Amino acid sequence: MFVQAEDHADWFVVRSKPRREQTAVESLERRGIVTYCPWIAEPVGLTNEWATVPLFPGYLFVQIRLEQGYHTVVWTPGVKSFVAFGSVPTPVHPDVVEFLRTESGPDGVLRPVSKLRSGQRVRIRRGPFAGLVGIIEKPCHERGRIRVLMDFLRQGTVVEVPIAAVGRP
Numbered sequence: 001m002f003v004q005a006e007d008h009a010d011w012f013v014v015r016s017k018p019r020r021e022q023t024a025v026e027s028l029e030r031r032g033i034v035t036y037c038p039w040i041a042e043p044v045g046l047t048n049e050w051a052t053v054p055l056f057p058g059y060l061f062v063q064i065r066l067e068q069g070y071h072t073v074v075w076t077p078g079v080k081s082f083v084a085f086g087s088v089p090t091p092v093h094p095d096v097v098e099f100l101r102t103e104s105g106p107d108g109v110l111r112p113v114s115k116l117r118s119g120q121r122v123r124i125r126r127g128p129f130a131g132l133v134g135i136i137e138k139p140c141h142e143r144g145r146i147r148v149l150m151d152f153l154r155q156g157t158v159v160e161v162p163i164a165a166v167g168r169p
Contacts, residue, residue, distance in 0.1 A: 009034070009063045010091035013083040014073060021054045024078030031072050034063040038100045040110040052109055059083070061097055116166065122148060123169040124161060133169050134159070 016024040025035045037060035041050045054060075062073055066089060073079055082089035104110050116122065120136045134148035137158055148166065150157050 009065050009069075011036075011061050011063050011094055011097050012066070012073075012089050012091055014060055014062050015080040015083060016058055016060060016078050017080050018058060020078040021058070021060055024076065025060060027077045028062060028073065028079070031076060033069060033073060033076075036061040036063075036097055036101065038104065038110060039108060055100070055110060061092065063097075066091075121169050122166040124148070124165055125167045126165040127161060129159060129161065130165075136166075 014024070021037050025037050028035045038055040039052050040055045041052055062069070064070070064073060070082075070089070074081065084090055100110070116136055118136055118138065121133060122136060123133050124130055129150065132150060134150040136147070137149045138147040147158055147160050150159055
């Protein structure tokens with residue numbers, strides 16, 4: 001367990017009520033509590049759309065001195081409880097929160113980085129081309145799609161598919 005000196009505020013994990021992470025963050029911040037709720041961009045199905053969702057659904061981080069801030073946090077709308085091992089909330093190492101913040105974009109949203117590269121063979125897992133193998137022509141870009149060279153009847157055809165629809169052959 002990580003323990004900081006008593007005069008410093010520690011980071012703790014708090015459970016929010018279901019789908020109420022943002023409500024909890026706003027309510028805590030109105031009470032002067034420092035919060036961090038990491039969000040991540042995820043592709044929506046086989047479309048070009050992206051959704052921003054909590055990285056840890058139902059959880060967020062708060063930075064407090066436990067003795068002074070405990071009751072303020074647990075009585076905040078949207079908050080359910082502290083995450084604890086035993087009866088006392090357990091602090092999180094500050095490097096965890098710092099790492100997540102560093103990896104987030106300027107808007108505070110984490111965006112997955114594709115490890116797929118040009119020339120790599122992939123198998124289409126979903127959609128009308130499911131089961132076929134192709135070669136990546138262009139890696140994933142901002143729209144969440146990837147260009148794949150497919151071999152149809154000995155004729156090369158380029159198709160654009162959502163990044164979530166491809167995997168290793």
